[in-house]
Amino acid sequence: MLKLIDVSLSPRLLGISTSAKPGRLIHIIGPNGAGKSTLLSCIAGLLPYDGAIELNDRKLSGYSGAELSRLRAYLSQQQDNRSMMQVFQYIALHQPKSANAGDIEQTVMxxxxxxxxxxxxxxxxxxxxxxxxQRVRLAAIFLQVWPSLNPDSHMLLLDEPMNSLDVAQQSALNRLLRLFCAQGRTAIVSAHNLNHTLHYADEVWLLERGILIAAGDTVDVMQPENIENVFNVKFELFQAGNQRWLIPKDIN
Structure with missing residues (x-):
C-alpha cells in the first residue's frame, strides 16, 4: 500500500526506504531530532523531498490535496486552539464528503x-x-478517515498523539487505533514511550539522525542491542507472562 524509496530531506532525512501494509499499526521511534516528525510530514504530502513515496502504486506527488484528504488524515504534534468555534463544529469540518448525515452523527457520538x-x-x-x-483533534482526524464513512481511506499519520492524555485516555486511543487497523487500514505513529511501543505496535521504524536503523516486526526491532546505540542507554529486557518490558540499566 505505502512504499518509501530513498526518501531524503537533508539533513533531516537520509535515504529512507521501507513500506507499510494494510492493517498494521506502525510506531516510529528514535531520539529527539531523529526525523520522526519530518518523515510523517513527508508521508502526509506536506513537505518536499527527494526520492519517491508511493501510495497504492501511485506517486504521492501525483495526488491532489483533495485526493490526499480522502486517503489519509494527519495529526501534527501541535496546533493552536484559540478559535471561538465550538467543539462539534470543529469536528464536523473533518467529515468526509458525500457521507450520510445520520452515519456522520452516529460516528461522531x-x-x-x-x-x-x-x-x-x-x-x-x-x-x-x-x-x-488533543482529544478533540483526535476525534476530528478519526472522523476524516473512519472506514464506514470514507471507504477510500487508507492511513492515519499521528505525531505523538499521546501528548497530554492520561492513562485512561491513552487506553481509549489504543482501542480506536486497533479498531481502525482491524478494518484494513494502516496507522503510523510517532512515539516516545518504548514500552508502549513494545506492547502495542505491530511494526517499528527505528530512526537515528535521519537514518532508518531498523524496520520490521516489533519483537525483532525492540531488542536491546538495536536501541541501546540509538538512545545511548543500556537496557535489559524482562518478560512477565506474555508481556515484555525494557528497563534502563543504572549507570554508575
Missing part, C-alpha cells in the same frame, strides 16, 4: 464517547484544557 467528549461538544475550543483539545 461513537468517537466522542470513546474519547470522553460527549459533555464538551458545545464548548468553545478556547475553553478546553490541553488534554481536551
Amino acid at each position: 461513537f468517537l466522542s464517547e470513546h474519547l470522553e467528549l460527549t459533555d464538551k461538544l458545545e464548548r468553545p475550543l478556547s475553553q478546553l484544557s490541553g488534554g481536551e483539545w
Whole structure:
C-alpha cells in the first residue's frame, strides 16, 4: 500500500526506504531530532523531498490535496486552539464528503464517547484544557478517515498523539487505533514511550539522525542491542507472562 524509496530531506532525512501494509499499526521511534516528525510530514504530502513515496502504486506527488484528504488524515504534534468555534463544529469540518448525515452523527457520538467528549461538544475550543483539545483533534482526524464513512481511506499519520492524555485516555486511543487497523487500514505513529511501543505496535521504524536503523516486526526491532546505540542507554529486557518490558540499566 505505502512504499518509501530513498526518501531524503537533508539533513533531516537520509535515504529512507521501507513500506507499510494494510492493517498494521506502525510506531516510529528514535531520539529527539531523529526525523520522526519530518518523515510523517513527508508521508502526509506536506513537505518536499527527494526520492519517491508511493501510495497504492501511485506517486504521492501525483495526488491532489483533495485526493490526499480522502486517503489519509494527519495529526501534527501541535496546533493552536484559540478559535471561538465550538467543539462539534470543529469536528464536523473533518467529515468526509458525500457521507450520510445520520452515519456522520452516529460516528461522531461513537468517537466522542470513546474519547470522553460527549459533555464538551458545545464548548468553545478556547475553553478546553490541553488534554481536551488533543482529544478533540483526535476525534476530528478519526472522523476524516473512519472506514464506514470514507471507504477510500487508507492511513492515519499521528505525531505523538499521546501528548497530554492520561492513562485512561491513552487506553481509549489504543482501542480506536486497533479498531481502525482491524478494518484494513494502516496507522503510523510517532512515539516516545518504548514500552508502549513494545506492547502495542505491530511494526517499528527505528530512526537515528535521519537514518532508518531498523524496520520490521516489533519483537525483532525492540531488542536491546538495536536501541541501546540509538538512545545511548543500556537496557535489559524482562518478560512477565506474555508481556515484555525494557528497563534502563543504572549507570554508575
